Amino acid sequence: MDDLDTLREAVRRFAAERDWERFHSPKNLASALAVEAAELLEPFQWLTEEQSRSLSAEQAEAVRREMADVLIYLVRLADQVEVDLLAAARDKMAENALKYPVEKARGSARKYSDF
């Protein structure tokens, strides 16, 4: 599993072997991804931000496992809707750079309160 392509192939094979493709509609995968992202949020929900920066070994392991699930479903969804994840992220980062120029954004939380 040394890159996203290898992971995509592994997940694809995993689903095919189990005849699970029929469950893996983009709609269902997007639901599963949202559920996993919430499970990743769960260990953090009552922690202070400070505490969240120094997790116990047990918490860190739980977080690591949920992050794996998020990535697996994200890669699976990308496979189904034919999105190149790294190219999409590159495009989004370029867009963000235009939207939040360093000079205006620096030292300001404006983005973060400006919903």
Add this chain to the structure above:
Amino acid sequence: MDDLDTLREAVRRFAAERDWERFHSPKNLASALAVEAAELLEPFQWLTEEQSRSLSAEQAEAVRREMADVLIYLVRLADQVEVDLLAAARDKMAENALKYPVEKARGSARKYSDF
């Protein structure tokens, strides 16, 4: 942006240049990730599974952008909690293979109704 390491460095630099590290506690990043995952679910919520398999160009573009956001926050969170995403996914896939042996899982939706 040819791999996750490059993306991690780009996001790290982006945050540093804007002095946004203080917002990027693991707790906050896990929230942001859950919010983005829900935004990714939104375009699918009223579609049938069938419709979700053939998105319009506009829908596909929205989905691609939200997937990028999910990946960016996931990579950023992984950076903060020092998780190797691909190694975590590899371990989780190995665990899943033990949990859902092909013979028992094949042709069965049991996993999927067995919460």
Add this chain to the structure above:
Amino acid sequence: MDDLDTLREAVRRFAAERDWERFHSPKNLASALAVEAAELLEPFQWLTEEQSRSLSAEQAEAVRREMADVLIYLVRLADQVEVDLLAAARDKMAENALKYPVEKARGSARKYSDF
């Protein structure tokens, strides 16, 4: 528990007795609510829409419990940010009626694909 006011008082007392108010910042409660809403989504994620209309007794019970959690956190958050939930819902329904006039909305899924 015959109305939302009674529920609010019960939840308030429950938290006070356990000295849990300090955990119940609006930020944390909003996280907990999102986590519970995802747990409510989980039993549905691999079901077809049709299947979701006829849950097994076990599924129905799981769904009922998660709905209770969502309501409890929603009422607790409303208490902390001083929102009258029913008044807010009434205002939102009035707004929705203006946004989706019957004549234009009827027989159209436009709202639902028009994100």
Add this chain to the structure above:
Amino acid sequence: MDDLDTLREAVRRFAAERDWERFHSPKNLASALAVEAAELLEPFQWLTEEQSRSLSAEQAEAVRREMADVLIYLVRLADQVEVDLLAAARDKMAENALKYPVEKARGSARKYSDF
């Protein structure tokens, strides 16, 4: 809109008038609820807990509107799966009281770190 029953009837009528019942499968409503709960989380995601306790007028209004959406979808889902929300919440509160006895829970965050 003086109670949940009135709200349920209003939402039911709203959907019927627009012929939207076909979109309102429990699966779809659970997705919509999760999406709205995440939208409610969004205004809080970069705030400190302290800041979340004193929202600006604009933030408070956004939060109020998202809370309304959560309640509306929750009531609509409850209608479809025939759950009495207040009875479910009452049962869950009784269960929580057994699970977290005052003596053991008081002054302890154990629940909150014990996932």
